[in-house]
Amino acid sequence: MDNYSVVGKRTINRDAISKVTGCATFTGDIKLSGMLFGKILRSSVPHARILNIDVSSVLKLKGVKAVITSKDTPLKKYSIHPKMADKLVFEDERVRYIGDEIAAVAAIDEETAKEALSLIKVELEELPGVFDPVEAMKDGAPVIHDNCENNISKHFKMECGDIEKGFSKSDFIFEETFTTHGQSHCSIETHTCIAQYTHDHQVTLWANTQAPHPLRQRLSQTLDIGLDKIRVIHSHIGGGFGSKIDLDTTHAACVLLSKKCGKPVKITNTREDQFTATRIRHPSICELKFGVTKEGIIVAKQARTIIDNGAYNSHGPSVMGYHNVMFSSLYRVDNISYEGFLIYTNKNYGGACRGYGDPQATFAQETMLDMIAKKLGMDPIELRLKNANHPDEKTANAVKITSCGLRETLEAVKEASNWSEKRKEKRKYRGLGVASMIYTGGGSRGSGFNYSGATIHMDSNGTIHLFIGATDIGQGSNTILTMMTAEILGVEPEQIRLTTSDTDTTLPCMGTFGSRVTFCAGRAVSQATDNLKEKILDQAAEILREPVDTLEMKKGKVFVSGSPEKEVAFSQIGAVSYSQKQKALTGTGYYDGPEIAPDFDPKSYYAYPGPAMAFATQLAEVEVDPATGKVEVINFYAAHDLGKAINPIMAEGQIEGGAVMGFGWALSEEIKFDNGRIMNPNFHDYQIFTIKDIPKIVSILVEPEDPQGPFGAKGLGEPAMVCTAPAIINAIHDAVGVRIKDMPANSEKIFNGIKEL
C-alpha cells in the first residue's frame, strides 16, 4: 500500500465550482475595448482554380473595417510537419475542398461581417474533384497538389522479422479489409479566438487552444512575426479532443485583421463552421493479413493501409505513423509488415482526433482477432491473453514497454462482466464483445520533442504557486498536477495557486494531446516541486538548527521527525528566506522524453514510441433490435492500465467520456459526404450519444506503477476510446451474427446484415 495523502484520493476537480456556477471565463466571454468581429470566406466548391478575387466593394459597406486575402499574408505554408507543409492561410491559386479559406473581413458586428463576405467577388474555374482515396491513387485522377502524382502525400513501408517466413509457419491465414469513416470532435465550445496586434508590433492571441506554446511557434513561422513578439493566452476550454491543437486560419486571420484595423478582432466558429472547416478523424481502409498457429499464437501480421488525408496534410503523416506503431506494437508478434499510403482527396482534411490513428488500427486488428477466435473456436479473451504484451519487453518494432497491465485488464473485464457465465446462458439478440488496445501513456517524440516545463514558487508568506504550460481542456490536468505538488509538499491541493498556459508566464509545454499531460507535465511538476522542497527544507533546517535529513513536511509545516513540536510553518520559512536571507524560493522542472533507444531506426519504424505505454480492454454487452437494426449498449466494462491513478474519480470520468465518444463512432456518428460536401453539419443530422443513450459504464483501474511516470502514472485520455468500437462491433456479431467490417455499425447495415444471413 502506498502512503500517499493526496495522490490516489478521489478529489473534486478544482475547476468544477467555477464551471457549474458559470463564472469560469471562456474565450468567448472575453471582450476587449474596440473589439471587431471577423468572418472567413470559404470555398463553396471542392476543387477550383482561383482566377480573381475582387474585394473592391467590401469596404463600402458601413461598419466593415478590413478585408484580407492571400495578398496580406507572407504566403508561407503550414502544417504540424514543417517539411510537409501544404496549407496557406488563404489559398491564392487553388481551392481544394469545400471550406478552403479564401478571404476574411472584420466589421463592427458579426452580422455586418457576414454581409461583407457576400460582397467579395471570387472568380473560379472549377476543376474535377476526387473524393475516394482509391480513385485518387489511380493514374489519371485529378491531381490535388502540384507535383503530387497519384495524390500520394506519403508512402511508408516497414518490416520487422521476416513476414513471409512468418506466414509460412502459420496454420491459418486470415485476410480481411476494414474501413472506417470520418468523425467530428464535437467539442461543446467551437473554435474562438481574439487577436490584438498593436502598433508596436506586439501580438496577443486569446484562443481556446490545446497547445499555446506550439501555436505561438506556428503563428510566428506562418506570419513571419518574431516569436518574442507573440503571446498566446487560453482561458477555460470547452473540450478539444485533438481539434484545437493546430494553428488554424481563424488564428492567423484574426492576427492579420487586427494588424490591418489596429483594433482587436474576434472570430468565433458557428457550429456549421466547426463541422465544415475544422479537422476530422481520418477515414481509412485497412487490408490485414494474419498468420496464426492452431494454438492461437499470432506468428505474422501484415497491414496495407490507405489513410484518406482530405485536401491537406495537417497531422496526416503522423496519424499514419501512429496507425502503424500501435497496430504493430499490440501483442507479441515477431514478424510484422506495414505499408501505408496517405492520400489526398477533395474533402475536409483529417487532423488529430482522440486516439490519433489508433482507433482505426484497433478496429481492424481487434475485429480480426474476434474473427480468428471464432475460427479457432477459442475464447476471444483467451486468444488475447496468449498473445498479450508483457511488462519490460521490447516489441519487434522496437517499442519499449515498461509497465504493462494488458493481461490484468483482460482478466478484470472478464470477471466484472461475468463473461464466462453470460456466454453460456446466451439470450437472443444479446451479445458480448471484447477488444484490447495499446497506446502511448505519455505522448511521443514523433516530432522530435515531447516537452513540458513547470516552475513553482513559495511566496514570502508561504503560499505555493505552480506554473505550468499544460492546458486543462476539461480533462482535469489542473487538478492532477496540483495534487502532485500537494503530495510532495504536504499541503492540500486547493491551497496551491495555479497559473496555466499563457506563453508569457509559463515554461514551454507542447500542450495537451497524445495522452501526455499527466506523464510529461507531471514529470515536470514533480521535478519542480522536488527542487522547491529541497530549498524549503534547507531553509527550515537553518531555522530549526536541525539536519535536513531529520525533517518532514506536512500541513504547511516542516518539523523534526518524531519531535513534531520542533516545527516551523511555511509562512515563517517564506518570511525568513525572502526577508532575512534575500533568497526567493523557486523550483524548476522540465521533461522532454523519452530518450530515443540507441537501436531505434526512425527511417524504418517511422514514429518514435512514447516513454510509457498504456493498455486497456473494454467489453460491451449489446442488444440488437432485429426489426430496426438498432443497437443498444446494455453494459459496458472498461479496464484501463493507467499506471498509478492520481485521481480515480477523474480517471473514471475520462473512461466514461472516452467510451461515449467510442459509442458514437461505432454506431451513430458519421460525417456524410456528397461530392465533397458535408451533408450533416449540425447536431440534428450528425448524432452524438446523449445522456439517454448511455448505459452504466463500469470503470476498472489497473494500476501497475510505471517506473518512469510521476508517482507511477501514465496517460489515459485517448486510450479511453481506442478499443470501444471493436468491442461493440464484436458484441454485435455475437448477438446477431452480423460482421461489420465497414464502420459505422449503423442500424441500416445491421438490419440489412440480418436479412442477408
Add this chain to the structure above:
Amino acid sequence: MDNYSVVGKRTINRDAISKVTGCATFTGDIKLSGMLFGKILRSSVPHARILNIDVSSVLKLKGVKAVITSKDTPLKKYSIHPKMADKLVFEDERVRYIGDEIAAVAAIDEETAKEALSLIKVELEELPGVFDPVEAMKDGAPVIHDNCENNISKHFKMECGDIEKGFSKSDFIFEETFTTHGQSHCSIETHTCIAQYTHDHQVTLWANTQAPHPLRQRLSQTLDIGLDKIRVIHSHIGGGFGSKIDLDTTHAACVLLSKKCGKPVKITNTREDQFTATRIRHPSICELKFGVTKEGIIVAKQARTIIDNGAYNSHGPSVMGYHNVMFSSLYRVDNISYEGFLIYTNKNYGGACRGYGDPQATFAQETMLDMIAKKLGMDPIELRLKNANHPDEKTANAVKITSCGLRETLEAVKEASNWSEKRKEKRKYRGLGVASMIYTGGGSRGSGFNYSGATIHMDSNGTIHLFIGATDIGQGSNTILTMMTAEILGVEPEQIRLTTSDTDTTLPCMGTFGSRVTFCAGRAVSQATDNLKEKILDQAAEILREPVDTLEMKKGKVFVSGSPEKEVAFSQIGAVSYSQKQKALTGTGYYDGPEIAPDFDPKSYYAYPGPAMAFATQLAEVEVDPATGKVEVINFYAAHDLGKAINPIMAEGQIEGGAVMGFGWALSEEIKFDNGRIMNPNFHDYQIFTIKDIPKIVSILVEPEDPQGPFGAKGLGEPAMVCTAPAIINAIHDAVGVRIKDMPANSEKIFNGIKEL
C-alpha cells in the same frame, strides 16, 4: 570609461509607441463579460456620528444589483502601518472628513449607480470639526479618534550629539517657522479598478496600482480572504506619484460588490473623486532653529514639526519619519534634535506623495540656508559646499552614505547657470535661487521590507523573457530593467520579452515608490540575469567544448574570446538545453535591503535609511511681475546625483517631470479647504503647470557609481521634485526681496510682500 553596449545609452522608452498610438491597454480599457459599475457614497460633512444607514429602497431602482455598507465587511481597519490602522472600508460609527466612505452600489451603468446612491438614507448627528492641526492639539479640541487625546496620532523625539552644546558653540542662532500646504498628485489617469469574485472564492482585481503585491496582501488582511485566493493585475498606468500605492476603499468595495452580485464590478474615480477622496501631500508646520559659526559651519540644528495628518493615518507616520531622516541627514551636522507631531484633523488625509515628507523638510531647511547665507554675506552655494555630505560617511543620525555627488551637483549648477556672472550683473525683478537635497536612492526598510524579485527564462528557441514584480507607472522601469538584462546578456533591449506585475506571475515586489525600482528591482534583475547567464555559458561551453572562462556573449551568441568563429547562437543553446539535456534555462533574483547597520537604533532614529542616498542641487532663475506678483521661471538647472544613469534620456524626463511638479507646488497648486471642504476639486480651479508655463530645464547628470547599485545606479524619481520649491522661493527673494515662508508662493502673497517691503 565604461564599456557598456546598452546601459548608459539614450534608449527610447519601450512603451512609447504603444502609448502614443493609443493601443496601450489601461485599466479603463478593460471590459469583462457581464461587468457592472460601482459608485461609492461618501460623507458630505466633515465630522458626524452615523445614527442609521437605510438601504432598503436602493435595490428597488431598476438596474441596481447590489448595495453594501460596513455590515458587508469584516470591520477590519487598514493602513500601511498595520499597528496604526485606523480606517475602515466603510465607516460604521463615525465619518471624519468630507469624502469618508459610507456605502457603495453596483448597477448596470454608471448613471444608474449614481442615482442609486441618492436612495441611500444616512442619518447623521453632526459633530464639531477641527481643521487646523495647532487647534487640534489643544485641550478641549474635538477628538477625532477615540482614545486619541489632543489628536496626536504619533509623537516622536530624537536627538543626536548634544543639541544644547551645539547651539552654545554657535556664533549665530537662526529661528524660523515654515509652513507647507496640500498638493494633489494629479495623475492623468484616475483610480480605476475591476474586481471579479467568482463562486469558487477566487478574486481577481485589475487595478492601476503602483504596488500590486502589497495591495494583494492588504486586501487579504482587510477583507479576510486568503492571500492564495487573490490575484492583482495591473495594465499600463497613467501616473501615480504615490497616490496609487495603497489599498483604497474603491478596491475593497469592488471586491465586495462583485462577491455580492456574482459579476465583475468596475469603479472609476471621476476627477472630483480623485481630488476629494484620494490622498494628498501632507501640509506641515516646521519650526527650525539653526546654530552656525561665522565661517558658515552648521553646528546644531533643531526641528519641531507638526504634520497635518487629516482624518486617517495612511502613510502619515512614515512621512513624518522621512521628514526627520531627510532633514537630519542633509549636510554634516553633529548635533541634531528633532521632534515631530502627527496630528489628526477633519480633512482629507495625507498619503505618499513624490518626496514623502522630504519636500516639506527641504523647503524649510533650504530656505533657512538661504537666509543664513544672506545673513553671513556668503554665497549660498559656498555655504552648502562647506557643509556638504561626503562619500563613504555615516551621518550623525546613522544614515550610511556610500556614493555622494552633492558637491558635484552644487558645482555643476553653478557652472551651467553662469551663477557667478549672473549674480553680479543683476537685472531688476530677476533673481537666482539654489537648493539641495538628500533622498533615498533605493527605498528603505522603514516597514521592515524593501523587496523586489525577478525571474528570467531563456526559451527553447533562445528568446529571453524577463518577469518583474515592479510596476511601470510611466517612469520607465520597463525600459530600464530590460536594458540591464540586455547589457548582461549582450542582446538588444527590445528583443527581451517582458512580463510585469501580475501577482500571479511575478516574484513579490514591494512596488513602485520610494525611488526604489531602479535600485531594488535592478538588483533583482541583475542577479536573475547573472544567474541565467551562468547557465547559458555552461551549456555553451558544453556545446563548444571550451572552458567557460574563455567565453563571451554578444548579439545573441556565445563565442570564444579572440576566436569569434567558434560560436553558438542562443537559439541553439536553448534547443540543446531544453531538448537534449532536458534542462530549462531560468534565473532568479531577489533583493531586500539594506541590512540594518548593527549600531542603528530604530527607536531613536525612527526610520531606517535606504541602501544608497541620492543627492541633487537645483537652481532657478525667476522673473517677478511686480504689478501682479506673478512669478515666471526663466531658466532652471537641475543637477542630480543618480549614480550611473542607465538611460540618460529617461533620467532627463524624470528630472523635467519632477521640476514641473515642484513648480506647481511652489507657485500655483494648492488644495484649498473651507471648513474641511475642498473648494477647488478640478483642473480649472486647481492649477497645474502646463506646457506653456514651463521653461527649458537643463538636466545635469552627476554619476558617481554607487557600490551597491545595479551598474552603479541609484533612484531619481522623487529627488527630481524635492528641492525645486526652495530653489524658486530663494530666487523670488533674490529677485524682489520677498521671503516666502508659508507656501505656496502665489501671486497674491508676492504682490502683498512687495507692497510691504
